[in-house]
Amino acid sequence: MNISSYVDARGNLSVIEVGDLPFTVRRIYYLHGVPLGATRGEHGHKLLEQLMICMHGSCEVTLNDGQTQEPFKLSLPSVALYVPPGMWRSLRFVEPDTVCCVLASKPYEKEDYIYDFEDFLAWSSQRSPDRSHP
């Protein structure tokens, strides 16, 4: 989704009115100082919704819902990626000094995380057993 951005000779201002998001922002985190080429994420969330914004640099995000994997490239601060519930995600940092900021719908809840991909696939198939037979 596009973030409202005001561009003039003094630079760019991008604005998110929190009330316009599809979820309440409970947690804000940002990844910085990540070595070039490193991959972060590599876990699934059951219910968490997120908005990912690459505020500087560039990262490649891969989302997997248990059936389909989709790649995204985040390199514009004025573009955000909405991550719905039930997604495995990985983020590869492909430019030096990349900063990725994430707005999340929940405070930290250990039980919402799935750290093993096979476990994620099993959870995902149980969550929606008929999603492969639409």
Added chain:
Amino acid sequence: MNISSYVDARGNLSVIEVGDLPFTVRRIYYLHGVPLGATRGEHGHKLLEQLMICMHGSCEVTLNDGQTQEPFKLSLPSVALYVPPGMWRSLRFVEPDTVCCVLASKPYEKEDYIYDFEDFLAWSSQRSPDRSHP
């Protein structure tokens, strides 16, 4: 204030639990692509509270409450500056590619802004006429 940060060989993760902040986050904005040496802000807010974080690069923030001016340098993503209500603020961008992210306590409200410094001083003195005589 320090932001909880988790540092390891894969880089840094800084986390803000929104419920721990002294205000509810209603608006999130970020300044990027600002020319080196440019100054942003240069206005006052009546009631708005903010948390400023320099996620990349470096900026010099000046806060003025109508009586006292105080400079701050933001250059660490793990450090945030809390801006209380009733402050005139200016931000000078002193490194290339600086990104400054601001969490704010209100949606956009035109009547909360004061764009003229003399008007701000007049408003500030009326707000707290005896602050100069503690």
